[in-house]
Amino acid sequence: MIPSTLAYTKASSIDEAVAAVAAGAVPLSGGQSLMPMMRLRLAAPEAIVDLGGIPELVGICEDENEIAVGAMTIHREVAASELIRAHAGLVADAAAGIGSPQVRNRGTIGGSLGHADPHSDMPATLIAAGASVLVRGPNGERRILVEDLITTYLTTTLEPGEIITQVRIPKGDDHSAYAKFHRRAIDWTIVGVAICIGDDGVRAAATGVADRPVRLSAFEEVLNGGGSLDDAIARIAEGVEPHAGLDGSVEYKKHLLGVLARQAHAEASSR
């Protein structure tokens, strides 16, 4: 279908983008989620502001402690980044598995977070990696843990007028992995489990088992308390409330959590 009538502007600076979003425009990053929703008229923004003309939003660099990924960096670049692979392999792996090559050539890391789809791969892997986002709004810049960014379906803690400008991934030895299950190549992930084994313990997160990506707290607690992987998997679904749907029952999704956690943990341990 054809999207409904809208007004388009292209921002050439972050300040211009913030002003447009504060005035009610919807930010357009790679458009790989927003555009299909507009075609299906599930979304009908009256105004959109294209972030594709702001060079400082694109690119991957590092400082002493963190990798800084511009919000408009496409999945293909994240997947190909040696820097990200060296410190957070699961994020590169997740990027390499999003959609198709065509989608990865347009879709962005910031767009994926801002869209906040509960079956999205990127948020859960970034939560496990302990990543944060930098956001800019009318009142300046602030930092939000990715874990605190998404509250429910397609909903974030971004204030009106705020846009995500950068993703900050902590550096460290990489013992991480992401395991997901989906039926066909480009289908949405049914359930995905992301695990990072760091100096400060195991951090794990899942997608597809709630209205938002979630930390697997009980699973972490067992492993970080010296318990076995079997015991951790036995408790992995505690506090997690998957929804039954066409993609599977509650029991099925809880079962997948265990299966995928075992896969991801084995792969993370071997890295």
Place this chain on the structure above:
Amino acid sequence: MTMGQTITVTVNGTVHTAEVEHRTLLVHFLREQLNMTGTHIGCDTSTCGCCTVHLDGDAVLSCSTLAVQCDGREVRTVEGLQAADGSLHPIQQAFHENHGLQCGFCTPGMMMAALGIIEQQPNATDDEIRAALEGNLCRCTGYQNIVASIRAAADQMARS
């Protein structure tokens, strides 16, 4: 507030200046304003890959890109594969020789995806070609010969 603007897009080497509505998708601009109907629309869910074109050299879905986003940029469509003298591009020749199509509906997208695959991974194995075709559906399920065609085209392009 204006709901449209004039854009200048280079399509297959030819500069086009046109008035478009802001909501116009690239695929509709190509098909309905430039009358270039080689690029197909197969789905409304970014699933089928039939509308694949190249934007500044990258394979993208023209159903998920606005025409205004292409202002000042270069688009290559399936019509831009053949040479100026009408001779077939190695990808077209390979699809012809290897029966890489049955009904032909997915073919424009398959060939533009193939171009992206060969450019990104010139030595792709058959498995890698299959994986990279994940965003292109063939409803005739003629994938064997599509993969063979891409393999043959990659070999031919490596030689030339």
